[in-house]
Amino acid sequence: MAAGKLKIVVFGSYNAGKSTFIQAVDPEARHVEAPTEDGTTTVALDFGRVVQSNMHVYLFGTPGQEKFEFVRQIICRGMDAAIIIVDCTTGIDSFTRHTYESLKKEKIPVAVMLSKCDMEQACPAMVREELGEEMIFDISSLDRESVRRALAQFxxxxISDL
Ligand SMILES: Nc1nc2c(ncn2[C@@H]2O[C@H](COP(=O)(O)OP(=O)(O)OP(=O)(O)O)[C@@H](O)[C@H]2O)c(=O)[nH]1
Ligand SMILES: [Mg+2]
Incomplete structure (x- = not known):
């Protein structure tokens, strides 16, 4: 992307909390969704933006359902970095593991955000151990501060690697 701009793509399994994360970063975020039995699901993308450390950060959320692989490929073009949201009440599934490994292989800078840390069943320590990743943050999208702090650090x- 052009100087002063960062395109960050947000990945994660179905229901991991991608849209909620982007909404917490940018309350004016836009989102294309469809109804499901227990809420809504993203069918195209989420889009949010924020200015952080003088950079315009553009967040593009992907749909989590496997059948939307073609949408993820389109959204990924030109990304500078990636965030993977992992629901730490359920842990890492094969889709998340595959996404993580592919991004690492392509040398895309990755941060892992462990969502739903506010919930009783949350087990962030288990995911940390399983991934062995350093750029990993505990968040709750209900606590906007935790989300903004994690994004700011990433x-x-x-910026320091630019
Ligand atoms: N308690 C709690 N609930 C969360 C958190 N993040 C997301 N949720 C809830 O989890 C559900 C799924 O969140 P979404 O943000 O729609 O998940 P998504 O990853 O965008 O889902 P898809 O687009 O369908 O793949 C919603 O009911 C959210 O309110 C969190 O940090 N804490
Ligand atoms: Mg979504």
Whole structure:
């Protein structure tokens, strides 16, 4: 992307909390969704933006359902970095593991955000151990501060590597 701009793509399994994360970063975020039995699901993308450390950060959320692989491929073009949201009440599934490994292989800077840390069943320590990743943050999208703090730290590392 052009100087002063960062395109960050947000990945994660169905229901992991991608849309809620982007909404917490940017309350004016836009989102294309469809109704499901227990809420809504993203069918195209989420889009939110924020200015962080003088950078315009553009967040593109992907749909989590496997059948939307073609949408994820389109959204990924030109990404500078990636965030993977992992629901730490359920842990890492094969889709998340595959996404994580593919991004690492392509040398895309990745941060892992462990969502739903506010819930009783949350087990962030288990996911940390399983991934062995350093750029990993515990968040709750109900606590906007935790989300903004994690994103700010990630953006700082991206800027220092520019
Ligand atoms: N308690 C709690 N609930 C959360 C958190 N993040 C997301 N949720 C809830 O989890 C559900 C799924 O969140 P979404 O943000 O729609 O998940 P998504 O990853 O965008 O889902 P898809 O687009 O369908 O793949 C919603 O009911 C959210 O309110 C969190 O940090 N804490
Ligand atoms: Mg979504």
């Amino acid at each position: 953006v700082e590392t991206l």
